[in-house]
Amino acid sequence: VEVGPPPREKTSRSVTMKFGHRLQEARISEWADFYPDYEYLKKMLLEMARTGQNRAFQSRLDLIPHSIGGTEERISASGPSEVEFVRKLDADIQKVSDHYVSTGKALRARVRALEERYEASSVGKDGPGDDVAVELANEVEQCELLLLKLDDFVNLSYSAFVKILKKHDKHSSCPLLLAYCVKLQSQPFLEEKLTPVIMSLSNINAKLVGKETKSEAQFDPNQAGGTSFVRKTTKYWVRITDITRVKCMVLKQLPVYKFLKGENDSDRISSIYFDNDNLDLYRGRLHKTPGAIAVRIRWYGNDPKAGDTVYVERKVHNESWYGEESRKERFTLPEELVQPYLEGKLRPEGVRQVLEKDPSFKGDLDYAMELAREVQNHVLTKKLKPMLRTQYMRTAFQRKGDATVRASLDTELCMALEPVKPGEWRYKGGLLRDQICQFPHGVLEVKLQLAGGASTPSWVQDLLDTGMLVEVNKFGKFVHGLAALLPVTQVRELPYWFHQVNLDGDPEPRFGSAASGIQLDRQDTAGDKEMAERDGDLAPAKGGGHKAGPNQVIVYRYEPAQLSCLQFLGRWFLDMSMATNTGKVVSGKLKVEPKVYFANERTFLTWGSLCTQLGSIAIGILAVGFKKPALLRVGITLGVLTAVFFLYAIGVFHARALGLRMRSTQAPYDDRFGPTLVALVMVSAIAVNVYVSLMNTEIAEMMSPAKFN
Numbered sequence: 001v002e003v004g005p006p007p008r009e010k011t012s013r014s015v016t017m018k019f020g021h022r023l024q025e026a027r028i029s030e031w032a033d034f035y036p037d038y039e040y041l042k043k044m045l046l047e048m049a050r051t052g053q054n055r056a057f058q059s060r061l062d063l064i065p066h067s068i069g070g071t072e073e074r075i076s077a078s079g080p081s082e083v084e085f086v087r088k089l090d091a092d093i094q095k096v097s098d099h100y101v102s103t104g105k106a107l108r109a110r111v112r113a114l115e116e117r118y119e120a121s122s123v124g125k126d127g128p129g130d131d132v133a134v135e136l137a138n139e140v141e142q143c144e145l146l147l148l149k150l151d152d153f154v155n156l157s158y159s160a161f162v163k164i165l166k167k168h169d170k171h172s173s174c175p176l177l178l179a180y181c182v183k184l185q186s187q188p189f190l191e192e193k194l195t196p197v198i199m200s201l202s203n204i205n206a207k208l209v210g211k212e213t214k215s216e217a218q219f220d221p222n223q224a225g226g227t228s229f230v231r232k233t234t235k236y237w238v239r240i241t242d243i244t245r246v247k248c249m250v251l252k253q254l255p256v257y258k259f260l261k262g263e264n265d266s267d268r269i270s271s272i273y274f275d276n277d278n279l280d281l282y283r284g285r286l287h288k289t290p291g292a293i294a295v296r297i298r299w300y301g302n303d304p305k306a307g308d309t310v311y312v313e314r315k316v317h318n319e320s321w322y323g324e325e326s327r328k329e330r331f332t333l334p335e336e337l338v339q340p341y342l343e344g345k346l347r348p349e350g351v352r353q354v355l356e357k358d359p360s361f362k363g364d365l366d367y368a369m370e371l372a373r374e375v376q377n378h379v380l381t382k383k384l385k386p387m388l389r390t391q392y393m394r395t396a397f398q399r400k401g402d403a404t405v406r407a408s409l410d411t412e413l414c415m416a417l418e419p420v421k422p423g424e425w426r427y428k429g430g431l432l433r434d435q436i437c438q439f440p441h442g443v444l445e446v447k448l449q450l451a452g453g454a455s456t457p458s459w460v461q462d463l464l465d466t467g468m469l470v471e472v473n474k475f476g477k478f479v480h481g482l483a484a485l486l487p488v489t490q491v492r493e494l495p496y497w498f499h500q501v502n503l504d505g506d507p508e509p510r511f512g513s514a515a516s517g518i519q520l521d522r523q524d525t526a527g528d529k530e531m532a533e534r535d536g537d538l539a540p541a542k543g544g545g546h547k548a549g550p551n552q553v554i555v556y557r558y559e560p561a562q563l564s565c566l567q568f569l570g571r572w573f574l575d576m577s578m579a580t581n582t583g584k585v586v587s588g589k590l591k592v593e594p595k596v597y598f599a600n601e602r603t604f605l606t607w608g609s610l611c612t613q614l615g616s617i618a619i620g621i622l623a624v625g626f627k628k629p630a631l632l633r634v635g636i637t638l639g640v641l642t643a644v645f646f647l648y649a650i651g652v653f654h655a656r657a658l659g660l661r662m663r664s665t666q667a668p669y670d671d672r673f674g675p676t677l678v679a680l681v682m683v684s685a686i687a688v689n690v691y692v693s694l695m696n697t698e699i700a701e702m703m704s705p706a707k708f709n
Contacts, residue, residue, distance in 0.1 A: 019163050026156055028149055034099035035153070036092040036160040042167065044080045044088065049171055051079035057174040082174050089164075089180070093187060096157045100189035103150055111143055111200045118204055133208055140205050144248045147197060151244040154189045198247055198395075199256055199265040206255035232449070236469035238442035243411060246444065246468055247395060250407055253459045254397035257406075259300045266393040266411065271298040272418055272426055273478045274384040279490060281384070282482050285317065286495060290324075292317045294478055295378055297338060297425065304335040309360070312341070314375050331368040332361055339425045341372075344380055348373040386418040386425060388481045392443075405457055406447040413439040415481030437484040440501060443477075444469060472497050600656045607649035610678070614642040634688070641681055648674055 020039055027035050048054040056077075118136060121128035128136065161184060165177040184190060238246050247265070259267045274295040275281040284292030294315040304310055311330045318324035333341060337354065340346040351372040355361045361368075378384060392413040398406045417435040420427045446460055463469065475497060483494045618639035625631020652668055659667020 019159070023156060023160055026152070028153060031099065031149075031153060034095055036096060036157055036164070037088070038160045038164060041085070041088060041092070041164045044085050045164075045167055045171070047079040048081070048085065051077045053077055053079050053081050054168075054172040054174075056082055082172070085168070086176070089161075089176075093161065093184070096154075097188045100150065100154060101192070103146075103153075104192065104194060107143065107146055107150070107194070107197060110139075110146075111197050111204075114139055114143070114204055115200060118207065127207065136204065137208055140201055140208070143197075143201055144251075147194060147201075148245055148248060150194070151241075155241045158184065158190070193264075195265045196263040198244075198251070199258075199263060202251050202256040202265065205251060233445055233447045234471065235473070235475045236444040236446075236471050237475075238409070238444050238469060240411075240441065242468040243409065243442045246442075246463070247409060249459075249463055249466070250397050250409070253457070254399060254405065254407060257396040257398040257400075259394075259396070264393075266395040266409075267300055268302070268391065269298065269300055269394050269410075270303070270389065270391045271296045271477075272386050273388045273390070273481075274379065275387040275482070276383045276385065279482065279486075280382060282479060282491070283493070285476055285479050286493060288317055288319075288474060290318055293378065294476075295375060295384060296478070298330075299335075303426075303428075306334075306336045308335045309333070309358075310335055310338060312338075312372070312375060314371065314378075329371050331355065331363065331371055332358060339423065341376065342379055342425055344376060348376065386420045386427070388478060388485070389416045389418045389427070390414070390477045390481060391416075392477075404449050405460075406449075408445045408447070410443040410445075413443060413477065415439070415477060415485065417485050435485065437481055439477075439480070443475065472500075596660055597657070600653060600660065603656075604649055604653040607653075607674075608646070611642050611646040611649065614638060614645070618642055634685075638685065645674075645678065 020042065023035070023038055045054070114136065117132075118128060121132045121136075127133065161180070162177070165180055169175040169177045256265050259269075273281075274297075281292070281294060285294055296313050296315075297310050298313055299308070299310045309332050312333055313328060313330035315326070315328050317326050331351065333351065333354065337346055341351065348369045352365055352369040355363075355365055355368055390413070392410040395409045395411070396406070397408065415437040416431055418427050419429075419431075419435070448456060464471075476495070479495050480498070483491055483498055618635050621631055621635035621638065625635065652671055652674065656667050656669060659669070
């Protein structure tokens with residue numbers, strides 16, 4: 001499955017360009033002195049390798065204590081040592097941090113001055129004059145450019161540190177990469193964020209164009225509880241390095257829409273998804289079957305306490321070309337009433353009474369009560385329970401009172417299992433690392449509610465043309481989280497995007513990679529054994545399998561010492577005719593177009609044509625050899641096989657048609673059994689025919705008068 005183009009186009013030159021040259025070309029010229037001195041560090045590594053200093057820490061003598069009563073006057077190899085390399089690396093890290101802190105401080109002061117200037121020019125008026133507004137708009141753009149330059153500076157500097165550490169560890173006996181990655185994460189240029197600056201720029205820009213942003217949680221009719229709304233949503237993955245650039249591009253068209261008070265441009269959103277032990281809801285959302293539902297409880301900000309409001313939501317999937325649209329429906333409940341509602345103690349009538357007393361509820365009470373009844377029925381009849389929690393920071397973009405075009409960018413996306421105890425609807429304890437999946441990219445959603453005949457805004461297409469977005473049709477956090485966290489004994493089918501999470505052009509994520517949160521299945525192959533021994537995360541297990549962690553897959557295969565000829569042919573035929581699988585398989589929704597149905601019909605008609613030809617031959621043989629037992633047997637056998645083939649074609653045709661209608665990936669679209677069987681039957685028929693012809697010829701010659709003479 002093709003996900004789309006990489007976020008940034010690479011020319012043939014940039015693909016083969018070494019990082020040192022790319023750093024020289026990509027760095028900002030006026031900040032050249034503040035980047036890591038990559039070339040000098042690389043020269044140090046080359047000199048250390050030449051003199052052997054990179055192998056200085058090899059003996060146990062390096063582990064003994066040192067005396068403060070002695071000196072360090074020893075004979076040592078020439079060239080820089082590991083200590084000098086580390087000292088230079090630390091100095092460069094500090095240099096990058098100092099520049100980031102000073103530039104960020106200047107940027108904050110510049111934006112604060114912009115806000116003060118706007119307020120001063122708007123006193124007693126609706127807004128600043130035209131000349132001042134133009135100056136302010138230009139200044140906002142300059143601040144955005146400075147923000148993007150600082151973002152590129154941080155990303156390029158971090159890449160330089162990682163590259164040089166990888167080069168160091170490749171040849172050194174003293175590995176530093178992992179230790180320094182931990183250190184880098186605590187540096188200001190990675191720890192201190194500039195999201196308040198983005199929020200301030202959004203407010204100023206929105207005010208300049210006359211569209212005030214919302215400063216607190218306000219809900220338009222499409223967000224009101226108890227309301228069902230329909231929209232067309234397209235989802236994209238965004239690399240972490242492109243998130244700031246994407247935000248700035250969207251800000252030029254839509255202001256930030258805040259759900260909660262705060263200076264940051266994003267709000268924390270948490271959701272708990274429900275499913276049963278059979279994962280019925282997971283499979284429905286995975287295959288996108290018509291009417292497939294998702295039930296979740298959502299809240300904004302910190303974890304809710306007694307008296308706080310949460311949202312009970314249901315999402316229903318439908319195909320637009322069937323005449324129905326997908327929809328999201330929800331109503332509000334106080335936190336302390338969620339568990340009684342899920343257990344059936346709080347009936348829909350009680351939910352109505354609660355909503356009547358809620359001044360923030362602006363939906364239809366009758367509709368909300370009916371929705372509460374249906375959701376409660378789902379929970380009780382399907383035995384749904386909390387299965388997965390998602391948490392992310394959402395930056396929403398929307399004009400006030402206008403839901404025609406909306407966008408949201410989710411970052412810091414985490415998914416975790418929800419091992420609740422009886423009588424709880426959310427887990428309040430600590431989690432293990434294996435119970436958490438961290439998604440390595442941002443998720444951009446563009447939501448359109450366009451009237452008939454309206455076209456997609458041009459800026460949306462301009463954003464797509466930048467190459468920073470990778471479209472992932474029908475990506476779902478619920479589906480991805482369960483696919484990544486549950487073992488193969490529970491989840492056998494994966495969404496189509498599962499192995500495409502890594503967008504950086506590197507190989508697929510390693511087994512148990514914490515960066516992607518993906519647990520890939522391991523087969524018992526020689527390559528996997530080598531990787532397991534190299535990584536040290538798996539050890540060969542008795543019987544040809546592997547020992548694995550809690551969420552890792554164990555695969556055992558029995559291989560007989562030697563196969564007989566008959567066993568070999570039988571296994572070959574089964575492997576050719578059936579798709580076998582021992583672990584998780586990629587699955588998901590099929591994108592079915594109407595022409596696929598006609599292709600299924602054409603395939604059936606082709607089989608019908610073949611059966612008609614075979615049937616005609618069988619009838620001809622029966623007519624010619626009615627009084628000849630040998631020909632009679634051949635004709636009857638061919639006629640029976642023709643009927644079998646025709647019945648088989650009818651069965652496959654209906655199975656495929658049903659699979660297409662239900663969007664199933666398990667239907668027999670790739671049928672290797674039928675054609676293989678037909679080929680074997682035809683070859684056998686020809687062989688029998690040749691054999692019978694030769695036997696008849698030999699008998700005729702033996703019975704000829706010339707033989708007796």
